[in-house]
Amino acid sequence: MDQSVISRAVSVAGGRFAPGHLGELTQQVPFEMVDAVLEETCRTQRRVRALPSRVVVYLLLAGCLFAELGYTQVWHRVAAGLGGLPAAVPTASAMTQARRRLGPAPLRELFFLLRGPATGGARWRGLLVCAIDGTIMTVADSEANLAVYSRQRGGKNGPSGYPMLRLLVLVSCGTRTVIDAVFSPVSKGETTCAPALLASLHAGMILLADRNFGAGLLAAQIAGTRADFLIRVRSGNCSPKLPVLSRCGDGSWLSRFGGIPVRVIDAEITVTTSTGHATSGCRLITTLLDPARYPAPEIAALYRERWEVESAYFELKSTILGGRVLRARTPGGIDQEVYALLVTYQVLRTAIADAAGTVPGTDPDRASFTVALNAARDQVILAAGVLAGPTADLTGTIGRLVLASLMPGRRLRISPRVVKRAMSRYNARGKVDRATRKPTIAITILDAPLTPGDEP
Template sequence: MTLVETGTRALVGAVFGPTAEGETGYASRLLHLLRTDMLVLWDKGFDSNAFLAQVTDTGAQVLGRLRSNRRTPVLTRLADGSYLSVIGTVKVRIIDAKIAVTCADGTSFTGSYRLVTSLTDARRHPATALVGLYHQRWEHESAYYALRHTIMNGRNLRSGDPAGIEQEMWSLLTLYQALRTVMVEAAESLPGTDPDRCCFTVALQTARDQVVQAAAVITDPADAGRLGLIGHRILTRLLPPRRQRVSTRKVKSPMSRYSTRHEDGRPDTSRTITGLDINVLEPPQSRPQLPAVSRDDRHTALAERRRHRILGLLEEDPNRLWRPRDIAS
């Protein structure tokens, strides 16, 4: 589990261990690295009430996915189509949006985002801007790609014991961070250069050649300047400005829980996006009535009706939060 900075893809922190502990448990170990000037992006697997409270307690802001089956009370409807709500004891803002994508070859498809954020001021942070910003979370995936595929190139860790595996993992993370540092320094040496244009493969291959050939290890070549040979080659082989692209998510592992691909219209190969339309959906005006149930479903229905009543009370009184003394009374 890593905390990655979007834009530079630098590692802020990392933890790892046995699979007996879940993703949220490992993510909780990284919360001490958060600061009040950070905006945390996360996928919908991290939308538990407790984890949301832990992150907001650090002072950092949140923008993450919500699962579609989460039922959140509509406390205040906002002008941009989003609405204020509450999850646990945290006041949040919910954004439901449909996204229509048109590719360069004329194909199109639609998708949806359901986002939760602690940025409750709709005038300072419009819903459409936040939906577009959330797309940057995929830079986290490209960081994993660099670690797993570009550096490892299909190889497995060699160690057969936990201590050796831990040593190899930290070595990989250290190498990755060192290369990212050089890439950012190279981009900053040319004002206005986006770090996205720096090629990780060029940085890795140059570093590998220096180790294998012992070239420019002690003294940098004269034409490399203060950035060294790696920075020099990065700048001479800058990628074109990043363009919006889309493709379906391919799962290579037959044991993956994501092995079943949903046919949502996304192309099998990467294609350039020429049109992107974001439509923020307004919440329903009233909560629908629960249907009548048989006696066999009574126990399930009672729990559902209790939740339905609680959501109704929250909608009637937006300033009320459930506290232990409320429940005890």
């Protein structure tokens, strides 16, 4: 019988530091960077234990790649490709103690170093397009967590079964990389948390946000960063006062909101599919005041890019976590785990953006996040690509697999907005239509409303 012998060289750190790697993603989070944040946060070990601090950092990041596994099984995977090198076999208790010794500070500083828009972020008329939004994540139901993270209040079915935290992120829409993030107990609202992210805004950016962020004080704070914004606001009886100060030729008008000048765009959006059509209104406010340079129909179409932040949350909560509850049973462990998740997501997204950038004209939207995640997992198990080779390889194995599996250009599809996972199984009775359909979308800009001083 024919036989094949496959031999390969594995380059990792020496001694007890050998299991401290993240496969090819280690090049995005190199040893020197991890050692620097450990020294800055005073978490470098005083003596080299079986689990040095650097190894624990990589173990936490690998735990995000293998979110369905306990840390003991994660350890087996980071040690699997070491090619017979002697490696410790720590107990679950030892890993728990090591994570507590490390604390959340090194992961937080690591995220601060890696956050920011990747090269190739989408620009609209010279402005970097960003979006802000919040989501809710469930944490382990322990007494320690309940002291900080409360359950979400419910209706007749009672509060949520698990404590929850609110995560708020600022993403670059073109690459879905995280520019900044903040999280808090679910009892704090999105507009309360949002000011913590404003330091990451600057001139040359346009921020997209939904109706929850349509508050005058927050709009003024965003404008104070010199970044532009495009925010949807409520209409009807609950709409903010937006008096017509001056009319623009495209149907929009100039007004004031939160003490700053804004331009108001009333759009009527008609969505037509094979099953019929539906029309709804959308009122937008923006600091882009020049109608000649920024036409109202194009601004209304730009607002759809806000959904990129929802896609980023789907990748984080469904693709990486698989809808699971966060593991940690203490508030400090929750901080540590959330920052580890953000770092892991960011390096995966950066690897995708780097790969797309090597092929001019390739939209990062066509790259499969699932392919990148599974390729990264394989590289961890093989302990492959831990150290960069003698020649620069911007694509890498992960990038090549992503480029070989590019999805078709994004099609314009819609699906009914329905509850995917009801709080109670009794709420999900009946057949739910989740089919997607190809639509045509028509945007009509409505003229500014008449005011008492206008001629009839």
